[in-house]
Amino acid sequence: DTEVTQTPKHLVMGMTNKKSLKCEQHMGHRAMYWYKQKAKKPPELMFVYSYEKLSINESVPSRFSPECPNSSLLNLHLHALQPEDSALYLCASSQGLLRGSRSEQYFGPGTRLTVT
Amino acid sequence: AQTVTQSQPEMSVQEAETVTLSCTYDTSESDYYLFWYKQPPSRQMILVIRQEAYKQQNATENRFSVNFQKAAKSFSLKISDSQLGDAAMYFCAYRSVSYSGAGSYQLTFGKGTKLSVIP
Numbered sequence: 001d002t003e004v005t006q007t008p009k010h011l012v013m014g015m016t017n018k019k020s021l022k023c024e025q026h027m028g029h030r031a032m033y034w035y036k037q038k039a040k041k042p043p044e045l046m047f048v049y050s051y052e053k054l055s056i057n058e059s060v061p062s063r064f065s066p067e068c069p070n071s072s073l074l075n076l077h078l079h080a081l082q083p084e085d086s087a088l089y090l091c092a093s094s095q096g097l098l099r100g101s102r103s104e105q106y107f108g109p110g111t112r113l114t115v116t
Numbered sequence: 117a118q119t120v121t122q123s124q125p126e127m128s129v130q131e132a133e134t135v136t137l138s139c140t141y142d143t144s145e146s147d148y149y150l151f152w153y154k155q156p157p158s159r160q161m162i163l164v165i166r167q168e169a170y171k172q173q174n175a176t177e178n179r180f181s182v183n184f185q186k187a188a189k190s191f192s193l194k195i196s197d198s199q200l201g202d203a204a205m206y207f208c209a210y211r212s213v214s215y216s217g218a219g220s221y222q223l224t225f226g227k228g229t230k231l232s233v234i235p
Contacts, residue, residue: 042225070193107161
């Protein structure tokens with residue numbers, strides 16, 4: 001089973017709203033990732049969690065707040081977003097970040113976010 | 117820093133024919149991983165094929181195969197017997213093996229090649 005699930009599939013929110021995106025995997029992976037993808041562009045890395053600890057934060061604005069409650073779950077909390085934050089948000093997981101871990105990342109279907 | 121270049125923004129292929137997508141990369145590392153990901157209009161990124169740089173043998177997965185030329189830093193994807201379901205954006209990606217900081221294991225993506233399949 002190489003499934004990563006994401007909810008919701010679509011989200012429309014106003015600039016003053018607070019919402020959360022959820023990602024889940026049951027492959028025993030210990031690294032989880034959030035990406036942002038604009039139309040016709042490759043994904044851009046936002047955050048990486050390794051063993052439930054934030055490993056990488058790619059200078060993402062504080063209106064995006066990640067959380068990793070356990071090894072299977074990854075959340076992205078959204079607050080006071082701007083219209084330019086509208087994008088597809090992808091979650092991915094991989095076996096780990098340690099040398100010798102299998103390298104491939106498995107992606108979820110994404111959440112299409114529209115900020116009005 | 118590594119870079120990945122996909123020089124063909126768009127390509128098309130007739131159904132049942134063969135098509136090759138190009139990818140070149142720049143790195144000073146000797147060991148690394150290379151991937152091809154497919155992203156159909158449904159938007160889910162799907163891993164197509166994986167190549168380890170220390171392996172000389174080209175990876176294959178059913179109708180998908182790669183031509184890995186390490187000295188030339190080239191990693192092309194060949195799709196045989198193209199099907200309508202192969203229509204998608206294809207991304208080439210690079211990942212380091214050696215750890216040199218928290219960012220080492222990030223995927224570096226090319227800009228993508230949009231493949232159309234003509235019935």
